[in-house]
Amino acid sequence: MSVSTADLKRLGEVKAPAGLAQRVLAGAGLADEYARFDTVIGAVFVAWNRSGVSAAARSNSAHEFEEYFRAEVGRRPLRAGTPSPEMAQRITDELSGKRTLRFDLRGLTEFEQAVLHKAREIPYGQVRPYSWVAREIGHPSAVRAVGTALANNPIPYFIPCHRVVRADGVIGNYGGGGPEAKKAILTLEGVRVQWLADLARAGVRYQGVKTTGVYCYPTCHHGRRALERNVVLLHDAEEAKAAGFRPCKSCRPMAA
Amino acid sequence: MDGVEHVFERMVHDHQDRLYALGYALTGNRHDAEEVAQDTLLRAYRALVRYPPERVRELKQRAWLHRIAVNVARNRYRRPGPRMVELNGSEQDAAPGPETRALQRIELDGVAAALACLPERYREAVVLRCVQDLSYAEAAEVLGQPVGTVKSNVHRGLRILRGENNERFDS
Numbered sequence: 161m162s163v164s165t166a167d168l169k170r171l172g173e174v175k176a177p178a179g180l181a182q183r184v185l186a187g188a189g190l191a192d193e194y195a196r197f198d199t200v201i202g203a204v205f206v207a208w209n210r211s212g213v214s215a216a217a218r219s220n221s222a223h224e225f226e227e228y229f230r231a232e233v234g235r236r237p238l239r240a241g242t243p244s245p246e247m248a249q250r251i252t253d254e255l256s257g258k259r260t261l262r263f264d265l266r267g268l269t270e271f272e273q274a275v276l277h278k279a280r281e282i283p284y285g286q287v288r289p290y291s292w293v294a295r296e297i298g299h300p301s302a303v304r305a306v307g308t309a310l311a312n313n314p315i316p317y318f319i320p321c322h323r324v325v326r327a328d329g330v331i332g333n334y335g336g337g338g339p340e341a342k343k344a345i346l347t348l349e350g351v352r353v354q355w356l357a358d359l360a361r362a363g364v365r366y367q368g369v370k371t372t373g374v375y376c377y378p379t380c381h382h383g384r385r386a387l388e389r390n391v392v393l394l395h396d397a398e399e400a401k402a403a404g405f406r407p408c409k410s411c412r413p414m415a416a
Numbered sequence: 417m418d419g420v421e422h423v424f425e426r427m428v429h430d431h432q433d434r435l436y437a438l439g440y441a442l443t444g445n446r447h448d449a450e451e452v453a454q455d456t457l458l459r460a461y462r463a464l465v466r467y468p469p470e471r472v473r474e475l476k477q478r479a480w481l482h483r484i485a486v487n488v489a490r491n492r493y494r495r496p497g498p499r500m501v502e503l504n505g506s507e508q509d510a511a512p513g514p515e516t517r518a519l520q521r522i523e524l525d526g527v528a529a530a531l532a533c534l535p536e537r538y539r540e541a542v543v544l545r546c547v548q549d550l551s552y553a554e555a556a557e558v559l560g561q562p563v564g565t566v567k568s569n570v571h572r573g574l575r576i577l578r579g580e581n582n583e584r585f586d587s
Contacts, residue, residue, distance in 0.1 A: 163577040167527045168441075168546040174524060176436035176453060177446075181428045184454055188461040190421055 182238040186210075191236040194225065195243035197251050201317060201345060206251060207237055212262030215314045218337060232314050233267060254318050257284030257349070263315055271299070275309040282323040285349040286379040286411070287356065289327035296412070311335045322346055329360025351379060359393070366394040366413050368405040375400045380411035420464050423472055428457055431477065434548065435485050441543040442489040444532030446525075452492065456485040482548065482558045486540060493536070530577060538573030545570045 185191040192214050194207035205225040207215040215233050219225035222239060229237040250260045259280070265273045274297040281296075282288050293310075294303045310321040316336030322345045326332040331353065334342035343353050359378055368375035369386040375394055376383045383391070394400045397414050400407070407414040432453060439452030460481060464472055531539055531547075544555035545566070552570075556563040 162579040163527055163530045165546050165574065167523075168531075168542065168577075169549070170520075171441050171524055171527045171531075172434075172437045172547040172549060174433070174437045174440055176432040177450060180436065180450060180453060181432050184428050184432070184457045184461075185425065187454065187458050188424065190425065 179241055185236070186238060191238045192229070192233065193238050193240040194229065195240040195247075196222065196225075197243070197248055199251060199255055199317075200348060201255065204251075204317060206247075206318075207233070208247070209235075209264055211264035211266070213315055213318060214264040216316060216318055251318075261318060263319065265314075268309075268314075271297075271302075271305065272309040272312065275306050276313060276315075276319045276321075279310060279313075279321050279324055280319050282320060283381065284320075285351055286377070286381065287323050287325045287346065287351060288377060288411070290324055290332075291327060292377075292412070293324055307332075317345065323349075325356075327360065327365065329357040331357070362393075363395045364393045365396060366400055368392040368394050368400055368403060373405055374408050375405040375413060376408040377411045377413055380408055382408050382410050419469065420467075420472060424461050424464055427460065427477055427481070431481055432457070434478070435481060438482065438485050438543065438548055439489055440524075440528055441531055441547040442486070442539065443492055444528045448489075448492055452485055452489050455488045456481060459484050459488065479550075479554055479557055482544065482550065482554075486544075486558060490536075534573050534576060538569050538576065541566050541569035542573035542577070546574070 182191065182193070186193050186209060189210055192207045192209040194205055194215075196203055196205050202218060205217050205219050205222070206213060207225075207229055214235075215229050217225055217228050219228060226237045229235075253260045263276075265276060268276070275293055278293050278297050290303050290306050290310075291300070294300050294306045297306075299305070306324075310324055311333065313319055313321040313335060316322070316334075322334060322336065322342045324332070331339045331342055333339060336342070336345075346353050356378060364378070366375045367378050367383050367386075368391070369383050370390045370392060371386065372383075374382065375392075392403065392405075394403070394405070397407070400413075435453040435456050436449050439449035439456075440446060443449055443452060463484075467475075531543060534542065540559060541555060544550045544558055545552065550558065552563050552566055555570075556566045559566060
């Protein structure tokens with residue numbers, strides 16, 4: 161074919177495809193992409209960037225999520241064209257207890273990050289009291305601050321702040337949708353919420369297993385296969401010690 | 417720090433179309449064009465954050481970005497293996513648009529494909545001068561060649577494109 165200079169000029173007038181600028185900004189770490197995912201806990205908006213997942217919320221609309229994201233994270237939210245199936249798979253895995261996601265917690269203080277990382281160590285289907293998180297991160301008296309940090313968790317559901325509960329059996333507040341939502345998610349994970357509340361209200365904090373001589377938090381998986389007649393309900397660490405039990409090394413009901 | 421981010425956002429906004437056109441004309445297909453534009457801007461960002469503020473301020477953005485883009489594009493078409501040349505259609509746009517637009521797309525793909533058949537040195541010169549509308553001086557600066565060389569490469573390239581080529585060329 162014969163190509164004229166007018167043809168060449170027209171070639172120079174093509175427009176970049178939609179989304180190019182967004183991908184560049186996301187690639188430079190100046191913006192986060194987000195998308196809506198259908199999950200076991202319903203539709204969740206999730207934002208991410210090169211460092212990992214940066215926010216999650218069960219917003220009613222993309223607009224609502226964008227506002228939340230700007231206020232919470234302070235970067236620019238960009239709606240992803242088609243979220244990769246890999247991302248969807250990871251989200252599904254994460255919500256069923258497999259830890260595959262990385263998180264971007266850059267905007268948070270060191271203390272807040274420590275709290276959230278610790279919360280993430282709590283296994284699927286188990287719960288720990290706020291005081292446990294405080295002790296584990298080396299600030300045993302900062303129980304309230306732990307509560308605040310968890311309440312401000314920018315990535316609920318994925319960083320499982322719902323697995324941190326009050327020691328007195330009250331389910332405790334939940335930034336991801338109130339106490340009812342917290343109960344619902346824990347139930348979904350197989351936690352017997354009512355049973356746990358009843359134990360706590362009766363002052364029971366731990367369970368000891370006679371055959372192993374070990375005591376655990378009630379939801380710890382290590383004691384779960386014990387026969388009922390071998391289980392001893394314990395109210396505090398002194399009682400456990402007096403009865404000859406040692407703390408479980410997995411759920412660590414006492415500082416090691 | 418905040419300043420650089422601002423400069424960069426503007427740069428992306430101002431130059432994305434030009435860089436995409438450049439990538440399209442140099443590589444001959446829209447897919448590579450997109451990657452050239454994207455890579456170029458990301459490289460630019462990585463450079464910008466390391467530059468002292470006065471250098472960022474005095475930067476001749478257009479020539480600078482074109483220089484990066486030409487290098488990025490070279491890395492792609494000098495890569496071994498078959499190259500993609502689109503003869504028609506290419507992937508659909510997000511919004512396909514009316515038929516005339518589709519026809520224009522096919523025509524443009526033809527122009528890009530014709531450019532892709534030119535030897536590299538002619539193609540780069542023609543693209544910078546005639547597609548991107550840079551001056552000979554700017555094109556020479558981008559390519560790091562004397563103005564005279566660029567001029568003669570543009571003319572030879574254009575003659576081939578017009579089908580007036582009775583000159584033998586290699587490379």
